[in-house]
Amino acid sequence: MGLRISNTLSGRKDEFIPSGETVSMYVCGMTPKFHPHVGHARLFVAVDVMRRIFEYRGYRVRHVQNFTDIDDKTIARAQAEGITPEEVARKYTESYFESMASLNVLPAHEYPTVTGVMSRIVDYVQGLVDKGFAYVVEGDVWFEVGKFPDYGQLSKRTEESGMVGVRKDLEPGKRDPRDFALWKSAKPGEPSWPSPWGEGRPGWHIECSTMVRETLGDQIDVHAGGQDLIFPHHENEIAQSEAYTGCRPFARYWPHVGLVMTDNEKMAHSLMNFTTIHDVLGKYDPAAVRLYLLQVHYRAPMAFSEDGLVSATRSIRTLKLAYGGSDEPTEGECPEAAALLVRFDELVEDDFNTPGALGVLFDTAHEVNRGAANVPETAALRAALRTMVGVLGLPLDVEAPSNSSSAAPFIDLLVETRSALRVERQWAMSDRLRDRLAELGVILEDSPRGTAWRFSEDRT
C-alpha cells in the first residue's frame, strides 16, 4: 500500500498519486517578526518529516518555503525595536535558520521573500484585474469573491452558512464583505512599492500565490501549513491562484498541522504566550525536543508541557544507546530487522504516523540493547534503527551540551579522585562523593571501562 495523506481539501485521507517525477511542496513559512516558537518548531519539523518520508519512499522533492518579510507586524516590530523592517526580517530569519539547524530540519530548496518577488506580485494582481476577478478602488485592489464560484472549497464555508459572522462595516469601496485585499495603498511613513495603482504593498495572501507560481508552477502536489491558516489564508490563496491560472486544483494535497496549545489556547506571537525554540534548546537536547514534537500525530492539537520534554529527554537515552554502538559488518539476513522495517514503513506511509513509528524505534532499540553480544543480528537491527532515525530526522549524533559545561574539568577531577578511592575500596568516601554530586545534578555511572557522568535532566 502506498502513501496516504490527510487532505483538508477532500476532507479525507487520500492515496498519494504524484503528478510527475518530483513532488512539489510549498510550505507557508513564517513572518520573521520575532524568534520562532514551539508552534513553529512543530510545523516545520512535521513538514520536514513529510519531506523525508517522500524521499524515503523514492520520490524526489522540491520544497519551497516563503518568508513574509514585510507586513503590518514586521513594520510594528521595527518601530518597537527602533530598526528598519528589513533589519527585523533579517534578524529573525537568521534566528529561524539557527533553530531549524539545531532541530535537524533540512533546508528548503528555495526561500522566496515578498520583497524579492514584488514586481511579480504586481504583475499577478494586474492579471487578476485584467481577468475581471479584481477591482481597484482609490489605490486599493480587492479580490471579488463573488466572481469565484468555488470559494469555500477548502474551509467548507458557504455564503449562506459560514459568512454570517463577518464584519458588517465594509471598508470604503469594498463590494462584498468577503472580498479581500490584493494590494493596499501605502499609509504615510510605511514602506511602499510602486504599482499601477500607486504606492503600496501587497495584501496578505497574494505573495503565496505569486511565489508558488514563480517557483513551482501553476499546480503543485502538496501545500502545507498550520491549521490556523485554512481560513482565510489558504482559501484566498486558492481563489487567487485558480482564478489567475484557470488550473485546478491549485494544490492537490493539503495537509494541515495542528496547533501547539499552552494554557488551553494556541501558542502565538500575537497572544504573548509563547516559548521560543531557542529557550527550549537551552534546556533540552535537540533530539529530545524533536522526539517530543513527533510523539503526537501532526494533525492533532498538542499541549505544550515541560513534563513532556523531560519525559522525552529520558526516552532519548534508550535510542541513543542503541544507535551509537560500534559498527559491526552486517552479514546475512535478519528477518526480525526486516519485519521491524516493514512495520515502520507501513506506519510512516499512513499519513506520516510518527507516534506509531516511534513505537517501532523503541522496539528496535530494545532488541539492539538486549543482544549486544549477538553480532550479526545486532548489526542488522542497528542498521534498521539508523534507517528509521534518519527518516524521522532525530539528531542522535549530536552530543548533548552538558559535558561542554564550564564545570566539566572540575567534575572530571572529582570523578578521577573518586575512581582512585574506589581502587582502594574506600566505598564510604566514594559513595559520599557520588551522592553529593547527585545532589548537585551530576549523575555518575560506573562501568568496567571507567566512570561516565552526565547532568541530571531534572535540574532546573
Place this chain on the structure above:
RNA sequence: GGCGACGUAGCCAAGUGGUUAAGGCGGAGGUCUGCAAAACCUCUAUCCAGGGGUUCGAAUCCCCUCGUCGCCUCCA
C-alpha cells in the same frame, strides 16, 4: 451561530470493524553491581468522555449529549 479538529491507563500517545487495546514517561519487583546508576527482564487500561443505535462482532460506523480548542478575513 456556522465550519473544522480533538476527548484512549497516574501523565503523554498509537490504534478507526474481528485473537491478549502499540510505544514512551512514571511506578512495583527482579538480573547485573562492593552499593548505586545505566542497560536488560517481568508486572502496571476486562477497557477506550457519557447515552442510545447498526452489526455475528465496535475504542473503531451512525445519532444525541457533555467537554476542550481553532477559524470566521486588509486582524490585537
